Amino acid sequence: MRIGELGRETGVAVPTIKFYVREGLLPAGRLTSPNQASYDESHVRRLRLIRGLIDVGGLSVAAVREVLAAVDTPGGAVHKVLGAAHDAITPVPPGRPEGLPQARRTVAELIRRRGWLAEEDHPAAEAMAVALAAFQDLGQGAFVEVLDDYAEACERIADADLAYVGRHADVEELVESVVVGTVLGDAVLTALRRLAHVDRSARRYEGYGEGRPAAGGGADEGMEKGGADPSRVVPPSV
Amino acid sequence: MRIGELGRETGVAVPTIKFYVREGLLPAGRLTSPNQASYDESHVRRLRLIRGLIDVGGLSVAAVREVLAAVDTPGGAVHKVLGAAHDAITPVPPGRPEGLPQARRTVAELIRRRGWLAEEDHPAAEAMAVALAAFQDLGQGAFVEVLDDYAEACERIADADLAYVGRHADVEELVESVVVGTVLGDAVLTALRRLAHVDRSARRYEGYGEGRPAAGGGADEGMEKGGADPSRVVPPSV
Incomplete structure (x- = not known):
């Protein structure tokens, strides 16, 4: 054409x-x-x-070039190519907050605690350390309290991702599949986290579902039938 | 000063x-x-x-201006202010992939299925639909299979986030805390997802932990002691 x-x-x-x-x-x-x-x-x-x-994915042209280079690398151990693709799509923010050394130790401890086969100086570990240090700078260093919840959630997501890749991709398109899943999957994940926040804060701050744990989806028929907008929802008749 | x-x-x-x-x-x-x-x-x-x-967070100056406007809005229902902050920090990508109407239905069904108190046309729902449609365009429409895994993980994360906010923020700084947690938390989350991928693909494609489910962290003492780099890891002596 x-x-x-x-x-x-x-x-x-x-x-x-x-x-x-x-x-x-x-x-x-x-x-x-x-x-x-x-x-x-x-x-x-x-x-x-x-x-x-x-x-x-919001990637820059330069980042796309690196990712495509990884996708196009012929042969090579699958794990190494995946690593190259991962590195290329993990931007390390330009900021160098004060608390960075401490944040790096926090990340290294988390990796050890979870038993993750990941290097402590992986670009994603560095990106995470920068974000944690920024939390610290903003007076929210206590955010580290939720890291294990995040990590467990991410293990579940990674298991689902890998199972998906295993079900659907032959080796030839494996790397492209992982790149797409990683970059677009981030977009899906952050959007879903936001929707879950909307739900949880509606329940907490609008008084729906109060006094009962909001864990697990679809627990409340009354709310489901009432529609999705909290301001229009008929309070559950329970 | x-x-x-x-x-x-x-x-x-x-x-x-x-x-x-x-x-x-x-x-x-x-x-x-x-x-x-x-x-x-x-x-x-x-x-x-x-x-x-x-x-x-990677936000543009314009997006930061909107977020700060939400942070600075005096009074108003907490839930509404949170909604405004959420909207401002959820970029809807410029692309309009072909499969968007179908993707929107998928998102609406997910929201209903989970019983989430979130509007189907929330900016995050739209951002998610655009990402799903992009998956579809790239021949990976089957990605929808993992959405419930993602959603459950996000419910857990949102519960942890809200509990954190409840423990640490008084009402005055609540909105700033949520904005910080949402934007920087995204950075932490995508970095952690990447590290979990590194771990899971090392186990799967390098042959470590094969034949046993890799769910749950720290399950393998041998690997922990071997260090974090799969290429340097001593295979577990089990």
């Missing part, structure tokens, strides 16, 4: 496609004449991946 | 501080002479909050 069709197929503007080719994110089309190139399904797929990483 | 001291105290460059004042993120100092202003501890605190949101 020509570049115009590629654009229509993927919803990406032609100048943007040309930009991605210049930036090395998208392979050039096969030249069919001195100023015309032909694109195929592999370009459609790659372009969708690029847009997903940028639009939904 | 003068602006130079404010900068040293917070590690933020003076021109950047002036930029935040011009952009309305940071209140101007109290003028002590026609071209000199005085700043106090409230500026230090606010500046740290701004940097946390931008550096660690």
Whole structure:
């Protein structure tokens, strides 16, 4: 297909496609004449991946380039390639808060306590240390109290993710699958955490479900039937 | 204190501080002479909050402005203010993937299934729908299989978050606490998910812990003692 069709197929503007080719994110089309190139399904797929990483994952063009390099690395131990992809998509924030050394120790202790096979200087560990140090700077150092709850939740999520990958991806597309799942999965996860917050704070601060633990979904038929907007919900008749 | 001291105290460059004042993120100092202003501890605190949101949370200046407006809204029901803060920090990606209507239905069904008190058109629900539609576009529509695992994990996280807020924040700083916890907590959560992935894929693809479910942390003393880097780990002697 020509570049115009590629654009229509993927919803990406032609100048943007040309930009991605210049930036090395998208392979050039096969030249069919001195100023015309032909694109195929592999370009459609790659372009969708690029847009997903940028639009939904919020990655920079530079980060996308690194991720795609990991995706395109032929051979190599699966675990190593996954590691490279992970590293590339874990941005370490520019800030260097004061409490960073202490926060790094907190992260290292958590990794040991959970028995995780992860290096203490993994980019994600560093990103986490920076975030914890920022909590500390903002007077909320006590946030470390919830880390084990977070870690247990993440173990469950990682188990579900790996099982999903195991069910659906053959080895060839394994890395792309993990990259997509990691980047877009982050977007799903943070959105879900927010929705769960909305639910929990509605129950706590609007007085619904008070006096009974709100753990576990769908526990309250009355609320389900009342609809999702707390301001319109009929209080449970229990 | 003068602006130079404010900068040293917070590690933020003076021109950047002036930029935040011009952009309305940071209140101007109290003028002590026609071209000199005085700043106090409230500026230090606010500046740290701004940097946390931008550096660690990855928020834009515009998003920070909205969040701070929610933080500064006096009175109002706690739940409403939290809602405003949530809305402001939930970016809805620019992309409009094809499968969006179906993805929206998936999200609405999930909210109903979990009995969550959250509106189906909440910005976080929309952000989640966009991410799910992007999965679909990339040939990974089956990702919806893991949504209930994610949702259960997020319920646990939200319970831990709300309990934390309940333990530590008085009403006055409640909103700031929730904003910080939401934005920086996202950074912690995505980093932890990545570390858990590293652990789980090391176990699965490097052959450690095979044949036994890897759920629950610290299950394997041998691995803990072996250190955190799978490539250096002594295989468990079990």
